[in-house]
Amino acid sequence: MHRELRQDELYATADLMILTVCGGRLKLLLSRRVNPPCEGCWALPGLFIGLEESAEAAAWRLLQEMLPVRDAYVEQLYTFTGVGRDPRGRVLSVAYLVIVPWGRLQEALAGSSFRCFEPDVDGPGLRLDDGEGLVLGAGDLAFDHGRIIETGVRRLRGKIDYTDIGFRFLEDPQAFSLGELQTVFEAVLGEAADSSNFRRTILNRYARDGRLEQTDQEKRARGRPAALYRIRL
Amino acid sequence: MHRELRQDELYATADLMILTVCGGRLKLLLSRRVNPPCEGCWALPGLFIGLEESAEAAAWRLLQEMLPVRDAYVEQLYTFTGVGRDPRGRVLSVAYLVIVPWGRLQEALAGSSFRCFEPDVDGPGLRLDDGEGLVLGAGDLAFDHGRIIETGVRRLRGKIDYTDIGFRFLEDPQAFSLGELQTVFEAVLGEAADSSNFRRTILNRYARDGRLEQTDQEKRARGRPAALYRIRL
DNA sequence: TCCTTTCTGGTCACTTTGACCATAATCATC
DNA sequence: GATGATTATGGTCAAAGTGACCAGAAAGGA
Numbered sequence A, B: 001m002h003r004e005l006r007q008d009e010l011y012a013t014a015d016l017m018i019l020t021v022c023g024g025r026l027k028l029l030l031s032r033r034v035n036p037p038c039e040g041c042w043a044l045p046g047l048f049i050g051l052e053e054s055a056e057a058a059a060w061r062l063l064q065e066m067l068p069v070r071d072a073y074v075e076q077l078y079t080f081t082g083v084g085r086d087p088r089g090r091v092l093s094v095a096y097l098v099i100v101p102w103g104r105l106q107e108a109l110a111g112s113s114f115r116c117f118e119p120d121v122d123g124p125g126l127r128l129d130d131g132e133g134l135v136l137g138a139g140d141l142a143f144d145h146g147r148i149i150e151t152g153v154r155r156l157r158g159k160i161d162y163t164d165i166g167f168r169f170l171e172d173p174q175a176f177s178l179g180e181l182q183t184v185f186e187a188v189l190g191e192a193a194d195s196s197n198f199r200r201t202i203l204n205r206y207a208r209d210g211r212l213e214q215t216d217q218e219k220r221a222r223g224r225p226a227a228l229y230r231i232r233l
Numbered sequence C: 001t002c003c004t005t006t007c008t009g010g011t012c013a014c015t016t017t018g019a020c021c022a023t024a025a026t027c028a029t030c
Numbered sequence D: 001g002a003t004g005a006t007t008a009t010g011g012t013c014a015a016a017g018t019g020a021c022c023a024g025a026a027a028g029g030a
Helices: A055-066 A102-109 A145-160 A165-169 A178-189 A195-207 B055-066 B102-109 B145-160 B165-169 B178-189 B195-207
Strands: A010-022 A025-032 A046-048 A073-080 A090-099 A115-120 A127-129 A135-137 A212-219 A226-231 B010-022 B025-032 B046-048 B073-080 B090-099 B114-120 B127-129 B135-137 B212-219 B226-231
Touching: A010 A055, A010 A102, A010 A145, A010 A165, A010 A178, A010 B010, A025 A102, A025 A178, A046 A055, A055 A073, A055 A090, A073 A145, A073 A165, A073 B073, A090 A145, A090 A165, A090 B090, A145 A165, A145 A178, A165 A178, A178 A195, A178 A226, A195 A212, B010 B055, B010 B102, B010 B114, B010 B145, B010 B165, B010 B178, B025 B102, B025 B178, B046 B055, B055 B073, B055 B090, B073 B145, B073 B165, B090 B145, B090 B165, B145 B165, B145 B178, B165 B178, B178 B195, B178 B226, B195 B212
Parallel strands: A010 A090, B010 B090
Antiparallel strands: A010 A025, A010 A046, A025 A115, A073 A090, A115 A127, A127 A135, A212 A226, B010 B025, B010 B046, B025 B114, B073 B090, B114 B127, B127 B135, B212 B226
16 A cells, blocks of 8 residues: 655544563564565565544454454554654654454454564663564664553553553453453563452452452363353453 | 645644642633634633644643643543534544643633633533633533543543642642642542541551651741651652 | 362551641741 | 532552462372
């Protein structure tokens, strides 16, 4: 999709930070740009916002075009407006956080050109590791996407403790174990939690007012079977 | 500033929610529109973002043009992108929270056309009261400014407890009493606080790591003199 | 039958929070 | 100058929340 931009006009794109938790790690979807500008760089998926659609509608449209997933969670992250951020012209970027449970993402991902990277925002600069030897720095990313990614990961970390955004990573919010939820929290925050304290905190916060309820089912895996819960989002 | 918009182009404005605390109440600045569209409606100040400036730079430019204040706090709030939000054409709104201490705002306000309104987001619909008998509802506002205002007040309330944004309302962050700070919190949250508990919480949170320090000065007013503090922002 | 793994429940000390009470230090008023 | 109102400051006390542990339960695997 090569597009010539007029220099006396303003444009806006919707750019998506598609996040998931897989193998106990927070992952981010990037694809390699095949056209200029930033040819060969890794980039967040994005598209130009049409004149007849809201930014969020554009985000959903892109999501459906790229990987037809249902039930994704989409939340506006921040709008990046630096003058020189796109060499083609003046392009604002309305960035979105998109959360898709790994199970649903995995299928859609097969035929796509996306690759999963694990973002690390704790060091001096952003690092992205695909787990197979490929490690990117901010310089390997198109536009100001490095800054967007840092903003997104930090925002997610900041919100997970006082909103229900963590539940959006669950394969099935109607049947999940507290262990699965803990895995999400650990992946997002990047540090281990005590399972006993974790369960106490979550149950205190969500079961008290009935948003979280235990079902009569259980999940059997390696260890002791886990009770399954249901959350009202 | 009447402007004809092309129908095949996209535009973006920076719209400002200028907030202050005055008389123990949270106030918001609105002005009445004298030109179409929404002639006669009350509106947030806003301008079109130029091709050569970032949205935040546009916000600062507008601020300086309207009321030359120094040392305001500016933070991006949200980007509103509804298709029908501006009858002139396709206009995105990058909304900003702007906080100006009342003392500095008051002077600049004298010659302007702005009016202070106290926003109330707790009822079924937004209400804005200027304290002199004028009460606005969302329908009296231009564009989707009612939605912007609700978003802004809620965001401010949500952030005041776990960020230092409340200190931005202080006349002088280098010399303020805890009573003044408490007034800010009460105005923003809309409910009274226990002064003893408030001081303990603030001192615990900010004095522990040295961001908040007591000065050797004090402020004398009606009651017992108050110690003055300094915050590192 | 062990051993490992995971889930679940509990204790204990420490911190935080909300509701009070008490006192201190000033001003306004008589 | 005495008195009362007002605001600031310091403290207690119980309840709730948090972090570090320990212990047992219930499964699968060797």
